Amino acid sequence: MDDTPAVHAHLTGTVVHGAGRGRALGFPTANLAADPGSRIPPSAIYSGWVVRHSTGVVHRGTISIGSNPTFCDTADVHVEVYCHDTSDEFYGERVGVWFVARIRATVKFASPKDLVRAARQDVLRSEALLASDHGRRVLTGALGTPGKTLSR
Numbered sequence: 001m002d003d004t005p006a007v008h009a010h011l012t013g014t015v016v017h018g019a020g021r022g023r024a025l026g027f028p029t030a031n032l033a034a035d036p037g038s039r040i041p042p043s044a045i046y047s048g049w050v051v052r053h054s055t056g057v058v059h060r061g062t063i064s065i066g067s068n069p070t071f072c073d074t075a076d077v078h079v080e081v082y083c084h085d086t087s088d089e090f091y092g093e094r095v096g097v098w099f100v101a102r103i104r105a106t107v108k109f110a111s112p113k114d115l116v117r118a119a120r121q122d123v124l125r126s127e128a129l130l131a132s133d134h135g136r137r138v139l140t141g142a143l144g145t146p147g148k149t150l151s152r
């Protein structure tokens with residue numbers, strides 16, 4: 001895990017429509033409306049496992065929690081999940097996020113191009129974190145209930 005802080009958090013919610021910008025950026029995200037009463041981790045970029053309840057499949061993910069300051073001037077916090085291993089859209093579905101580690105702070109980038117460059121690095125970092133001992137331990141929790149399988 002080197003110096004990357006581990007995160008112990010789990011969030012469940014329903015996938016809703018976002019601004020529709022993600023696909024054009026090359027990072028389509030599932031925007032999560034967290035269940036009422038959820039404790040949402042502080043704004044940042046995270047690695048985590050994404051459990052799609054309709055299929056029982058656990059996906060590898062990178063999660064952005066924040067106000068998307070590169071594009072928005074509002075303080076509204078969005079929870080957005082980018083799945084590394086599927087281009088499916090999850091609209092209306094129930095999804096669980098098992099956080100593994102915090103990757104970096106959210107940044108107001110000078111351009112969308114700079115954001116995309118950083119997001120590519122985030123996904124590489126996230127892959128390494130998911131494969132770490134801590135990542136595998138969190139996966140055991142995500143796979144915990146019968147019927148869950150890991151995405152290939």
Ligand SMILES: Cc1cc2nc3c(=O)[nH]c(=O)nc-3n(C[C@H](O)[C@H](O)[C@H](O)COP(=O)(O)O)c2cc1C
Binds near residue numbers: 029070081120123
């Ligand atoms: C890996 C990753 C890293 C991100 N990092 C940032 C960031 O540092 N700053 C930012 O403003 N938005 C960041 N975002 C959020 C994007 O701004 C957001 O996904 C994009 O605007 C699409 O929003 P939409 O789904 O509402 O269309 C990140 C998203 C991903 C997937």
